[in-house]
Amino acid sequence: MINSSNTSPLDLAIIGGGPAGLSAGLYATRGGLKEVVLFEKGAPGGQITFSSEIENYPGVREVVSGLDFMQPWQEQCFRFGLRHEMTLVTQIKPHGTHFAIHTDENKVFYAKSVILATGGRPKRAGVKGEDTFWGNGVSTCATCDGFFYKNKEVAVLGGGDTALEEALYLAKICTKVYLIHRRDTFRAAPITLDKAKNNPKIEFLTPL
Ligand SMILES: Cc1cc2nc3c(=O)[nH]c(=O)nc-3n(C[C@H](O)[C@H](O)[C@H](O)COP(=O)(O)OP(=O)(O)OC[C@H]3O[C@@H](n4cnc5c(N)ncnc54)[C@H](O)[C@@H]3O)c2cc1C
Structure with a gap:
């Protein structure tokens, strides 16, 4: 466990490891915050990792998969000191002047500030083949x-x-x-x- 009630609170907790959460993590750590933790149940990357081809991001010449596209994002953040806690946040409550962050593993983290970057989840139609071709013929954008x-x-x-x-x-x-x-x-x-x-x-x- 990274911290508990008897240790210093995190400077910043970021909930969600998609492009928004990772961008926040990059700017926070590079901007000088020391204790910054990104909460994301799986590998950071967010919903774009389900895409088979990304070709509309300025500056990226090759067509890449969403997974390959997001990989350097996390590496760049970790280089500046962002830490990743692989867990799902279930509840955030005020705790004095800080926030208490509860996870699905019954852990509690304390943070001076919280950024919610939990993104969205495209609504699925539930039709046959949707899962198979998701991001590769079935699109939401x-x-x-x-x-x-x-x-x-x-x-x-x-x-x-x-x-x-x-x-x-x-x-x-x-x-x-x-x-x-x-x-x-x-x-x-x-x-x-x-x-x-x-x-x-x-x-x-x-x-x-
Ligand atoms: C198949 C597909 C193809 C796409 N293609 C493109 C494209 O080519 N170009 C483009 O610009 N955009 C594309 N998009 C859109 C793009 O993926 C989104 O705009 C972008 O991911 C939004 O980023 P985000 O960080 O706001 O949220 P998300 O990517 O949704 O990330 C949010 C993250 O928060 C996590 N999270 C949520 N709740 C919790 C919690 N309680 N505790 C811990 N973690 C939590 C989720 O697991 C998720 O990883 C595509 C989307 C999809 C689905």
Whole structure:
């Protein structure tokens, strides 16, 4: 255990080891904080490590996998003194002027400050093949991955603003976009819906 109630509190606890948490860790340690710990259950890297190809990061010339892309991030942080605690944070409570950080291994850490960088988790549709092709044909970000589908046919699931806006974006680079929605009413803004309906490349597939 890195610290307990009878030792000095950490200068900073960062919860989450994705790009945001690692960036915070880099700047905090390089900026002079000594006791900085990153809490992340597995290897740091975050959700981008599920991506098979990254090619939109400025300055990175080669197409790399998300795992390869994130590997130097953690090495760079550890070089400046960031420490990694492989655990899931279950609770954070005020503790006097500090914070008490509880983990799934029933440990408690104390910190003067906390940065939450717990990211997000894309909602899954639960369809067959989704897990197999996740990050390699199934995507949750058209601006990130749309280029990989240039001049191909794609399908977008959903009927909200995100789905419709992603469909419009993809229609610029793909030959055909199927917009698949489980209802015939849409939550997307009417103006976005109109644009999508008037786009000749977008075909709506909804219940009859
Ligand atoms: C398949 C895929 C492909 C992508 N491709 C691209 C791309 O090509 N280009 C691009 O710019 N973006 C891409 N993205 C988006 C990119 O991954 C995210 O924008 C980015 O990861 C967000 O970083 P983050 O640090 O905010 O959060 P996350 O990456 O979500 O990291 C948060 C971390 O916090 C951890 N965590 C959460 N709760 C706790 C807790 N209680 N205790 C401890 N740890 C916790 C999680 O395990 C996770 O590792 C892609 C995403 C996916 C899923």
